[in-house]
Amino acid sequence: MNGSVSEKLTQLCGKPLERATDREVYLALLRLVEELAGQRVEPVRGRKLYYISAEFLMGKLLSNNLINLGLYDQVRDCLERTGHRLSDIEELEPEPSLGNGGLGRLAACFLDSLATLNLPGDGIGLRYHCGLFRQKFADGRQTELPDPWLTDEGWAKRTDTVYPVELAGTVYQARLYRLAVTGYNGGTNQLNLFDLDTVDESVITGGIAMDKTCVDKNLTLFLYPDDSDEAGRLLRIYQQYLMVSAGAQLILAECEARGCTLHDLPDYAAIQINDTHPSMVIPELIRLLEQRGIGFDEAVDIVTRTCAYTNHTILAEALETWPRTYLEQVVPQLMPIIQQLDALARTRSDDGTTAIIDDRGGVHMAHMDIHFTHSTNGVAALHTEILKSSELANFYKLYPEKFNNKTNGITFRRWLLACNPRLTGEIESLIGPGFKQGAGQLEGLLPLARDRAVLERLGGIKRANKEDLARWLEEKQGARVDPAAMFSIQSKRLHAYKRQQLNLLYLIHQYFEIQAGHMPPVPLVSIFGAKAAPAYTIAKDIIHALLTLSAVIDETPEVRQWLQIVFVENYNVTAAEKMIPACDLSEQISLASKEASGTGNMKFMLNGAVTLGTMDGANVEIAQRVGEENIYIFGQSSGQVIHRYDAGDYRAREWYDADPNLRRAIDFLTGPEMLARGSAESLGRLRDDLMNSDWFQTLPDFNAYLVRKGQALADYAHDPLGWQSKCLTNIAKAGYFSSDRTIAEYDRDIWHLG
Numbered sequence: 149m150n151g152s153v154s155e156k157l158t159q160l161c162g163k164p165l166e167r168a169t170d171r172e173v174y175l176a177l178l179r180l181v182e183e184l185a186g187q188r189v190e191p192v193r194g195r196k197l198y199y200i201s202a203e204f205l206m207g208k209l210l211s212n213n214l215i216n217l218g219l220y221d222q223v224r225d226c227l228e229r230t231g232h233r234l235s236d237i238e239e240l241e242p243e244p245s246l247g248n249g250g251l252g253r254l255a256a257c258f259l260d261s262l263a264t265l266n267l268p269g270d271g272i273g274l275r276y277h278c279g280l281f282r283q284k285f286a287d288g289r290q291t292e293l294p295d296p297w298l299t300d301e302g303w304a305k306r307t308d309t310v311y312p313v314e315l316a317g318t319v320y321q322a323r324l325y326r327l328a329v330t331g332y333n334g335g336t337n338q339l340n341l342f343d344l345d346t347v348d349e350s351v352i353t354g355g356i357a358m359d360k361t362c363v364d365k366n367l368t369l370f371l372y373p374d375d376s377d378e379a380g381r382l383l384r385i386y387q388q389y390l391m392v393s394a395g396a397q398l399i400l401a402e403c404e405a406r407g408c409t410l411h412d413l414p415d416y417a418a419i420q421i422n423d424t425h426p427s428m429v430i431p432e433l434i435r436l437l438e439q440r441g442i443g444f445d446e447a448v449d450i451v452t453r454t455c456a457y458t459n460h461t462i463l464a465e466a467l468e469t470w471p472r473t474y475l476e477q478v479v480p481q482l483m484p485i486i487q488q489l490d491a492l493a494r495t496r497s498d499d500g501t502t503a504i505i506d507d508r509g510g511v512h513m514a515h516m517d518i519h520f521t522h523s524t525n526g527v528a529a530l531h532t533e534i535l536k537s538s539e540l541a542n543f544y545k546l547y548p549e550k551f552n553n554k555t556n557g558i559t560f561r562r563w564l565l566a567c568n569p570r571l572t573g574e575i576e577s578l579i580g581p582g583f584k585q586g587a588g589q590l591e592g593l594l595p596l597a598r599d600r601a602v603l604e605r606l607g608g609i610k611r612a613n614k615e616d617l618a619r620w621l622e623e624k625q626g627a628r629v630d631p632a633a634m635f636s637i638q639s640k641r642l643h644a645y646k647r648q649q650l651n652l653l654y655l656i657h658q659y660f661e662i663q664a665g666h667m668p669p670v671p672l673v674s675i676f677g678a679k680a681a682p683a684y685t686i687a688k689d690i691i692h693a694l695l696t697l698s699a700v701i702d703e704t705p706e707v708r709q710w711l712q713i714v715f716v717e718n719y720n721v722t723a724a725e726k727m728i729p730a731c732d733l734s735e736q737i738s739l740a741s742k743e744a745s746g747t748g749n750m751k752f753m754l755n756g757a758v759t760l761g762t763m764d765g766a767n768v769e770i771a772q773r774v775g776e777e778n779i780y781i782f783g784q785s786s787g788q789v790i791h792r793y794d795a796g797d798y799r800a801r802e803w804y805d806a807d808p809n810l811r812r813a814i815d816f817l818t819g820p821e822m823l824a825r826g827s828a829e830s831l832g833r834l835r836d837d838l839m840n841s842d843w844f845q846t847l848p849d850f851n852a853y854l855v856r857k858g859q860a861l862a863d864y865a866h867d868p869l870g871w872q873s874k875c876l877t878n879i880a881k882a883g884y885f886s887s888d889r890t891i892a893e894y895d896r897d898i899w900h901l902g
């Protein structure tokens with residue numbers, strides 16, 4: 149950059165920084181980043197990646213961009229000299245919450261790593277006007293409010309590019325918005341987001357409800373519009389097709405501009421389909437290629453060689469199957485192609501289970517992906533093995549060469565450098581700065597696992613981060629917690645398979661134990677962050693139970709000194725960045741076989757938390773790396789769980805009847821203390837579900853969870869240096885979970901970019 153940061157910012161502000169408002173400084177910083185990011189755009193040679201995803205959970209971008217451009221320290225110091233604080237300016241930036249959880253955050257981490265590795269790779273998605281709903285607690289329940297995040301200024305820039313997209317016979321104009329994605333000491337890529345000019349926030353009728361009839365006004369208003377009725381489900385198809393049709397047109401236009409004849413499309417483009425939400429890109433590309441004079445067979449071959457598919461879930465109910473009548477209504481132009489693809493798929497196997505269109509007229513998006521892409525990957529070793537051996541076994545038999553694993557990763561720039569400057573500084577002083585781009589270098593910390601001075605400093609850093617979190621919790625929601633307590637954190641989407649209810653039962657158990665005079669070895673602050681899908685009743689019941697229990701404990705002084713529950717309202721990326729550096733015990737307690745990978749587990753590990761978890765998803769690979777003395781594993785194995793499902797012989801009631809601790813905890817849900825504050829209907833429904841159904845087998849793991857967690861608390865209390873040594877080992881072994889490694893593997897095995 150010519151001139152100093154302060155001269156440049158002064159010029160962009162049009163006045164001395166001392167006299168500029170924080171808002172003016174913020175706008176100047178936006179422009180500075182844009183200008184510098186623009187200078188790093190390189191012309192693309194060879195193959196370029198398009199990562200198509202319904203979600204990009206980017207989080208705030210200012211600090212990350214400054215870090216990636218190497219400007220963070222200079223800007224922070226310059227602002228301090230002129231009476232501003234970078235942290236205040238960060239507050240002005242709205243968080244783009246264009247995602248639910250793991251899958252969307254993974255897409256954002258991948259964009260960071262692509263740019264960092266100087267690989268040509270852009271994102272394609274939708275410019276939702278409201279991100280995931282804003283969660284508010286009222287009367288111990290979750291309520292949902294819209295989360296409008298667009299402002300006149302912001303990262304996503306309107307372009308003059310529009311593509312026609314035909315939906316249910318009407319042609320709409322999809323406008324392209326572009327957001328620069330900077331890499332750490334690397335290049336700049338783009339996130340391409342599509343929107344309609346006609347979308348109108350005034351059709352929101354209250355909360356997150358809206359008039360679902362006028363597609364031109366509501367199409368991109370919400371990420372995941374409520375799909376409990378048919379209009380909502382149709383709207384999802386409208387959204388998906390807008391994304392893939394505009395995206396496919398963009399891809400073809402860019403490739404043609406670089407000299408591609410379309411016959412050679414796979415030499416110019418690699419398309420990664422992020423779960424099944426963008427799967428219609430397959431028939432859409434075939435349609436566009438046919439329109440341009442390419443025959444069906446060749447078009448299928450071109451598309452198969454260009455596209456690859458990632459599966460993120462084993463839950464059967466999350467595998468998208470659309471009634472063909474919906475597709476006939478919204479995208480009639482695709483139906484003949486989907487039918488031809490189905491016919492072709494049926495020639496490859498007699499096995500009806502691999503068909504695209506089933507006997508009941510359901511269109512299986514994942515099946516179309518596996519047949520007509522060249523690669524299907526799972527997101528952790530265990531997940532990929534389960535896909536191959538059970539969920540997708542029939543496909544694996546058909547196409548063994550297509551299946552591969554790409555264990556997820558996270559960007560260390562956001563999840564260490566930006567969110568935990570204290571720890572970053574300490575690591576740098578111990579092993580130098582190389583780990584920021586070469587994550588494997590963190591292993592250089594291992595020889596220090598017995599170094600008392602280092603371990604004490606690590607303990608001090610964690611303590612300071614916990615004090616920061618405590619201050620934030622008090623300011624944000626009036627929760628007062630003692631940083632000397634152990635902080636256990638379970639933050640992730642609320643879902644029965646993730647088993648926040650197991651943690652709940654533990655906390656009730658502890659409530660009884662403390663009242664009986666059996667004190668834990670150290671006070672525990674149990675922190676949750678989670679949003680429940682608006683129509684997911686049991687998930688909301690779990691939130692209600694936790695909030696109610698939290699109030700019960702707060703009003704019981706003899707328990708409160710030992711046990712506290714804090715439920716962080718509106719958990720999002722910004723909240724995660726405050727919580728993760730302050731965690732002692734990372735709760736990763738899904739039912740084995742159900743969590744495809746998890747990525748929160750990696751973020752906590754990198755920030756020096758010890759995992760309490762099941763052998764599920766990437767926990768398995770974490771355990772392998774840190775060794776059993778540096779992780780608390782408990783519970784049934786995935787093999788046992790799958791066996792129990794196959795046998796169909798799990799009866800929650802038998803576990804309830806057999807274990808008095810379990811019975812006491814479950815009955816407490818509808819006991820007088822809880823009913824004095826909570827809803828009999830909601831708590832009763834949860835108790836009934838746990839006793840009589842418990843689809844995700846919480847009860848069989850309860851006792852093992854109690855024992856393991858008790859061990860973790862005791863180790864933490866009685867051997868603080870030993871605990872810090874576990875933390876250090878976790879940090880040192882986190883390098884494998886850098887998304888730089890994941891992206892390098894995708895490139896090596898699937899994309900072959902540049």
Ligand code: 26Q
Pocket residue numbers: 248249250251252254375460461465466467468527556743744745746747765
């Ligand atoms: C499907 C059909 C209809 C409506 C919605 C959906 C739907 C929406 C979102 C299905 C799935 C999702 C999101 C899934 C997700 O976030 N999966 C997570 O992906 C992470 C990244 O790979 C993994 O680490 C997590 O284990 C996985 O749960």
